Amino acid sequence: MPITLTLALYCFAWFFLVRSLRQRQSRPPVAVPLLLAGALIGHAYSAYSLLVTPNGYDFSLFRIAPLFFWVANLLVLASSIRKPLYNMFALLLPLTALSLLSALFLADSSQSLIQxxxxxxxxxxxxxxxxxxxxxxxxxxxxxxxxxxxxxxxxxxxxxxxxxxxxxxxxxxxxxxxxxxxxxxxxxxxxxxxxxxxxxxxxxxxxxxxxxxxxxxxxxxxxxxxxxxxxxxxxxxxxxxxxxxxxxxxxxxxxxxxxxx
Known part of the structure; x- marks a missing residue:
């Protein structure tokens, strides 16, 4: 499932990031931005699938949260190219994982769709x-x-x-x-x-x-x-x-x- 794969990539990125912080490295290893880029691709697909259906849009709480955190992760990763922002992922990634898990297990598919x-x-x-x-x-x-x-x-x-x-x-x-x-x-x-x-x-x-x-x-x-x-x-x-x-x-x-x- 795309959400499961996305969660795995985020978890690996978080692990390498936290390890680099504990080792007091000035920058995370190259694997971190690569894992984050891959996770964002899967995250985008997952967020789109949660919100957009053939019969309309579903903007319920648990379904829109993953899109919210996708935008946040994308902006942080883009800003990290010119500013040292990778440390923010230490806080952001657990919240992102929580939003995806909530969408996976708590989202109510019976919510009314809107046009x-x-x-x-x-x-x-x-x-x-x-x-x-x-x-x-x-x-x-x-x-x-x-x-x-x-x-x-x-x-x-x-x-x-x-x-x-x-x-x-x-x-x-x-x-x-x-x-x-x-x-x-x-x-x-x-x-x-x-x-x-x-x-x-x-x-x-x-x-x-x-x-x-x-x-x-x-x-x-x-x-x-x-x-x-x-x-x-x-x-x-x-x-x-x-x-x-x-x-x-x-x-x-x-x-x-x-x-x-």
Whole structure:
């Protein structure tokens, strides 16, 4: 099965990556990007098969999560070509495996299928790209917070020594935030243009929390530009914005499909 093969490739990549981290290597072995590239191909096929059927699209919680993590893995791998981001896979790959296992064993094939217009489909794709990019930014912020704390406590050993300089890490964080904010803005605009009846489609909850996330990230980016926000201040605002995104998407899915379903 493609999902089983994808999981195996991710597990091998994670094993080699963790081993290289324990050995304090500056870069992972060549096998890691090759395994990840192969896993992403199988992952793409698996995500497509879960979502697209001859009778429509299935965007239930457990079926859309693998696509979400596919985008996240793809962006991290692409960014790793010019920036040292491979360490993020140590956190990202277990979550990816969990999403695939959930799709394999918990996805309900009896979920109602939907037909989508081109505009709504574009809105969904933009949302997935935005959420994935901001997920990567959040993971990066957590690593940055740990690095900052260790450096302040003069404990720059082990994992921290493998990270780029703190200034480079902060620059990368805000590059990710700017990219995610632009994608989130496009997703919100496309939703306003193409979604006809938010009340009938139970989208008010999602729209409100998405707007709160957009506002939070906007304040953070303004604070960075105007007041030089950095360090733990930037991390706290990043986590706050991501919390609203979690409530916007996964919270609404949880309420509609599990609690009320």
């Amino acid at each position: 989508l217009s081109a505009g709504v489909f574009a809105h969904i794709v933009l949302s997935i790209f935005a959420y994935s990019t901001l997920t990567i930014a959040t993971m990066h912020a957590l690593i940055l917070a740990y690095q900052n704390k260790q450096l302040h406590n003069r404990h720059a050993t082990g994992f921290v020594r493998l990270l780029p300089p703190l200034q480079t890490m902060e620059t990368l964080l805000f590059e990710l935030l700017w990219t995610g904010q632009l994608l989130l803005s496009a997703a919100i605009i496309s939703g306003a243009l193409f979604v006809e009846d938010m009340l009938a489609q139970h989208l008010v909850h999602k729209s409100v929390f998405s707007a709160l996330a957009w506002l939070t990230y906007s304040v953070l980016l303004w604070g960075r530009h105007q007041m030089g926000w950095r360090g733990f201040v930037a991390v706290r605002w990043t986590l706050s914005g991501f919390g609203f995104l979690i409530l916007a998407y996964f919270g609404s899915k949880l309420v509609l499909e599990i609690i009320l379903g």
